[in-house]
Amino acid sequence: MTGAPAPTAPHVLIIGGGFGGLAALRRLAWSPVWVTLIDRRNHHLFQPLLYQVAMAGLSPASIATPIRSIVRRQGNAQVLLGSVAGVDMERKLVSLEDGTRLGYDYLIIAAGAQTSYFGHEGDWSKFALGLKTVEDALEIRRRVLLAFEAAERAPPHARRRLLSFVIIGGGPTGVEVAGALAELARYVLTDDFRAIEPRQARVILLEAAGRLLANGFNQKLSHKAASQLAELGVEVRLGAKVERIDEFGVHLADDSIEAATIVWAAGVQPNPLAQAPGLPRHGSGRLQVEADCSIKDHPEVFAIGDIAAYLPRSAANPLPGLASVAIQQGRYVAQAIAASVNNRRRRRFHYRDKGIMATIGRSRAVLEAGSLRLSGRLAWLLWVVVHIWYLIGFHNRVAVMLSWCWSYLTYRRGARLITGERSWEMLPKLMERPPRPSSPSQPSSSRRRRSA
Amino acid sequence: MTGAPAPTAPHVLIIGGGFGGLAALRRLAWSPVWVTLIDRRNHHLFQPLLYQVAMAGLSPASIATPIRSIVRRQGNAQVLLGSVAGVDMERKLVSLEDGTRLGYDYLIIAAGAQTSYFGHEGDWSKFALGLKTVEDALEIRRRVLLAFEAAERAPPHARRRLLSFVIIGGGPTGVEVAGALAELARYVLTDDFRAIEPRQARVILLEAAGRLLANGFNQKLSHKAASQLAELGVEVRLGAKVERIDEFGVHLADDSIEAATIVWAAGVQPNPLAQAPGLPRHGSGRLQVEADCSIKDHPEVFAIGDIAAYLPRSAANPLPGLASVAIQQGRYVAQAIAASVNNRRRRRFHYRDKGIMATIGRSRAVLEAGSLRLSGRLAWLLWVVVHIWYLIGFHNRVAVMLSWCWSYLTYRRGARLITGERSWEMLPKLMERPPRPSSPSQPSSSRRRRSA
Numbered sequence: 001m002t003g004a005p006a007p008t009a010p011h012v013l014i015i016g017g018g019f020g021g022l023a024a025l026r027r028l029a030w031s032p033v034w035v036t037l038i039d040r041r042n043h044h045l046f047q048p049l050l051y052q053v054a055m056a057g058l059s060p061a062s063i064a065t066p067i068r069s070i071v072r073r074q075g076n077a078q079v080l081l082g083s084v085a086g087v088d089m090e091r092k093l094v095s096l097e098d099g100t101r102l103g104y105d106y107l108i109i110a111a112g113a114q115t116s117y118f119g120h121e122g123d124w125s126k127f128a129l130g131l132k133t134v135e136d137a138l139e140i141r142r143r144v145l146l147a148f149e150a151a152e153r154a155p156p157h158a159r160r161r162l163l164s165f166v167i168i169g170g171g172p173t174g175v176e177v178a179g180a181l182a183e184l185a186r187y188v189l190t191d192d193f194r195a196i197e198p199r200q201a202r203v204i205l206l207e208a209a210g211r212l213l214a215n216g217f218n219q220k221l222s223h224k225a226a227s228q229l230a231e232l233g234v235e236v237r238l239g240a241k242v243e244r245i246d247e248f249g250v251h252l253a254d255d256s257i258e259a260a261t262i263v264w265a266a267g268v269q270p271n272p273l274a275q276a277p278g279l280p281r282h283g284s285g286r287l288q289v290e291a292d293c294s295i296k297d298h299p300e301v302f303a304i305g306d307i308a309a310y311l312p313r314s315a316a317n318p319l320p321g322l323a324s325v326a327i328q329q330g331r332y333v334a335q336a337i338a339a340s341v342n343n344r345r346r347r348r349f350h351y352r353d354k355g356i357m358a359t360i361g362r363s364r365a366v367l368e369a370g371s372l373r374l375s376g377r378l379a380w381l382l383w384v385v386v387h388i389w390y391l392i393g394f395h396n397r398v399a400v401m402l403s404w405c406w407s408y409l410t411y412r413r414g415a416r417l418i419t420g421e422r423s424w425e426m427l428p429k430l431m432e433r434p435p436r437p438s439s440p441s442q443p444s445s446s447r448r449r450r451s452a
Numbered sequence: 453m454t455g456a457p458a459p460t461a462p463h464v465l466i467i468g469g470g471f472g473g474l475a476a477l478r479r480l481a482w483s484p485v486w487v488t489l490i491d492r493r494n495h496h497l498f499q500p501l502l503y504q505v506a507m508a509g510l511s512p513a514s515i516a517t518p519i520r521s522i523v524r525r526q527g528n529a530q531v532l533l534g535s536v537a538g539v540d541m542e543r544k545l546v547s548l549e550d551g552t553r554l555g556y557d558y559l560i561i562a563a564g565a566q567t568s569y570f571g572h573e574g575d576w577s578k579f580a581l582g583l584k585t586v587e588d589a590l591e592i593r594r595r596v597l598l599a600f601e602a603a604e605r606a607p608p609h610a611r612r613r614l615l616s617f618v619i620i621g622g623g624p625t626g627v628e629v630a631g632a633l634a635e636l637a638r639y640v641l642t643d644d645f646r647a648i649e650p651r652q653a654r655v656i657l658l659e660a661a662g663r664l665l666a667n668g669f670n671q672k673l674s675h676k677a678a679s680q681l682a683e684l685g686v687e688v689r690l691g692a693k694v695e696r697i698d699e700f701g702v703h704l705a706d707d708s709i710e711a712a713t714i715v716w717a718a719g720v721q722p723n724p725l726a727q728a729p730g731l732p733r734h735g736s737g738r739l740q741v742e743a744d745c746s747i748k749d750h751p752e753v754f755a756i757g758d759i760a761a762y763l764p765r766s767a768a769n770p771l772p773g774l775a776s777v778a779i780q781q782g783r784y785v786a787q788a789i790a791a792s793v794n795n796r797r798r799r800r801f802h803y804r805d806k807g808i809m810a811t812i813g814r815s816r817a818v819l820e821a822g823s824l825r826l827s828g829r830l831a832w833l834l835w836v837v838v839h840i841w842y843l844i845g846f847h848n849r850v851a852v853m854l855s856w857c858w859s860y861l862t863y864r865r866g867a868r869l870i871t872g873e874r875s876w877e878m879l880p881k882l883m884e885r886p887p888r889p890s891s892p893s894q895p896s897s898s899r900r901r902r903s904a
Contacts, residue, residue, distance in 0.1 A: 041870065042597060042601060042868070042869065042870040043868075043869050043870070059511035059512070059513045059514070059867075060511070060869055060871065061511045061867035061868075061869055062511070064869050066644070066868045066869070068644040068645070069644060069868065072643040072644045073643065078646040078647075080604070080605055081598075081601040081604075081605070081870075082605070100605070134869065134871050135871060135872065138871070145494060146533075149494060149533040152532070152533075153532055153533070153534070153552070191524040191525065192518070192520040192521060192524045193520070194530040195530075398854060398858075399851070399854070399855075402850060402851065402854065403851075406850075415511075415513040416494070416495075416513075416518045416521065417494065417495050417512055417513055417516050417518070417586065418493065418494040418495070418533075419512065419586050419587055419590070420587065
């Protein structure tokens with residue numbers, strides 16, 4: 001338990017318990033300030049592994065930790081569950097959706113990002129599932145597993161659509177989901193079904209740009225990623241621009257792909273808090289911040305992580321939406337606040353690029369750090385070490401490591417549960433949907449043993 | 453992979469993938485029959501540990517295994533996800549809710565039980581949460597954790613109701629939930645909150661009968677259980693008959709208990725399938741079965757486990773709803789079917805009582821097997837060994853054991869996630885509910901450090 005500050009010490013309010021907000025909170029443990037962290041969820045989520053929950057490899061509790069239990073020993077900090085409705089920078093007040101108002105001396109906006117359908121929220125989000133929250137991941141898990149269950153019970157002509165999975169977006173999330181889904185079908189579910197052959201499932205990864213991992217990775221690694229995905233049987237389609245998504249599947253300019261399950265990994269947008277009046281915005285919609293991560297004319301208000309657009313001195317583009325950016329900014333603003341409290345001058349924020357990585361599957365990954373470029377087994381081993389290392393909490397590290405060892409050795413996955421109310425009622429709906437008359441589905445070869 | 457039977461081999465249909473259905477299916481692996489198991493869920497649930505999920509000690513995947521993956525190597529078995537609507541014993545057909553019909557030569561009805569509110573389903577189930585499914589457990593977990601979150605943000609006078617937890621029913625489930633909830637408040641959540649003191653939470657266990665664990669346990673062990681609960685701070689009220697449950701709490705004949713969270717562990721009833729016309733029913737509503745677990749005049753139809761009422765030769769009461777009864781009956785009917793297929797005579801089913809146990813908390817349990825009666829640490833150790841042993845699947849055993857070791861050593865729990873859509877919106881609803889004018893709640897003492 002760290003020492004308690006004076007009752008009159010300044011109050012730091014942090015919105016969001018992600019990587020940035022949590023890093024700031026922990027770094028403020030030894031500063032003479034009171035800290036309140038507000039989040040809509042009670043848990044910090046290790047987003048980089050969320051796709052593993054969606055693909056039935058890990059349980060939610062393995063990658064999510066109650067924020068309270070992370071900061072339980074920090075005497076100057078409290079955690080509140082609540083949703084922020086607005087920020088009044090003139091009166092230094094934050095209002096919650098339930099009407100509560102909280103005053104602050106320093107404010108750190110670290111509310112993160114959410115899925116963006118580029119203006120098609122209403123019609124596309126019904127069919128293409130985003131992947132930003134634990135609930136999202138559980139819904140994808142449920143839908144993917146239900147598609148196999150429905151295919152097992154469906155007549156042969158309906159199986160092709162049920163066993164087609166489209167992932168839209170070839171960034172790290174899309175690549176990771178596609179690889180894990182292909183492995184699920186090829187290795188994990190094999191032997192489990194009787195009427196269908198899970199390895200005949202199609203996994204199609206669509207990317208509008210000319211290469212995968214176009215943001216941040218070198219072109220050679222993009223090609224490596226594509227070839228590693230191809231080894232797993234993923235159909236990678238580059239330059240594939242989605243024009244429409246509906247109950248039949250995904251429609252491109254020159255083709256339509258019938259699919260019962262569609263995952264959307266194509267874009268994120270800042271938390272709606274960034275749209276509050278009076279806050280300066282970057283062209284990307286994120287909050288424009290100064291060299292010290294503060295909002296212009298408000299040195300006591302900071303924005304960090306995915307909600308902020310920080311332009312390094314000599315760069316045209318803001319820093320990318322990475323955990324390492326958010327963590328470094330969180331630690332920096334904690335130090336900037338400590339400097340202000342102690343009447344010292346703030347330094348400029350400086351981002352240290354630690355590199356980026358994406359995993360494609362068992363023993364397959366790409367990694368780029370400075371001039372170092374790796375792919376394959378070594379990149380994958382480094383990916384495993386880094387991700388376990390950064391998982392907060394001893395318990396989770398052990399649980400994840402064990403889950404992975406077990407999956408690696410046995411090619412099985414431990415979290416293949418279909419939950420949610422009355423899942424079985426979704427089956428007829430999934431199976432009944434008629435194939436489009438224009439593109440009749442071909443009966444897939446099957447090894448049906450006996451129809452009851 | 454076991455050998456495949458001839459295509460014309462008899463077809464055994466099993467309804468339900470619980471302890472009974474699964475035991476029957478596995479025992480039929482070497483019989484010359486085809487087996488189809490139908491369940492509404494894709495997973496077998498280890499019910500005896502479900503309360504651990506509700507109390508944030510274990511993740512759902514630690515106690516639930518996909519039925520498919522359990523029987524993946526059994527070549528004569530297939531698993532279908534679906535909900536049974538009815539049984540036509542004359543035409544030997546089972547119909548599913550989606551209209552599918554499945555023929556059978558032998559039928560095993562092992563559909564289990566569900567929560568019963570004794571005719572108050574409509575008005576009580578809204579306020580008192582049952583505990584039979586993974587979804588039930590996650591909802592209880594969410595509500596319990598949200599109650600603490602709401603209390604942290606609520607004004608002092610509203611905290612007492614939020615921190616009052618009532619468990620109705622003093623059978624094994626009620627005892628286990630009460631003990632685990634008391635430990636959660638006293639040991640796990642301590643240090644996590646700032647405005648409230650979690651150990652001041654009240655945990656009240658209501659039992660209508662004159663003693664706890666009245667079904668099956670010796671009177672001495674009932675007293676031991678009550679005193680072990682009292683050590684943990686649980687208020688045990690015997691002879692407490694619930695007259696009404698509403699948004700304020702639980703109303704007894706002579707008292708009312710204000711509580712925001714109520715868990716219902718007072719009763720179960722057989723799956724509604726037992727009400728199908730033409731099936732003989734016992735006074736308990738369960739299916740009346742013959743000495744060989746079959747339905748009268750239908751030697752090809754069996755009912756086992758919680759849905760069946762089996763009367764041992766010299767007993768007035770049917771066998772209790774225990775996993776060991778279901779497992780033994782499952783194995784027995786598999787042998788009875790094998791006997792019929794091979795034109796051998798069936799023997800009468802004989803139940804071997806292996807004893808019963810209930811855990812109360814860390815190092816606290818009661819156990820009764822024949823003339824052996826144990827309580828305290830030794831009973832608890834045996835409870836741990838037995839439960840891990842019976843958990844199906846190597847992975848789960850390791851995961852559960854590790855979770856327990858970790859919880860035992862650190863008094864922390866790893867699955868304290870509040871999930872489900874927009875949980876934070878429940879907070880104001882939880883907090884706003886006015887206390888009853890007739891019994892004003894007393895402001896609890898607090899250690900509020902700073903109001904923001």
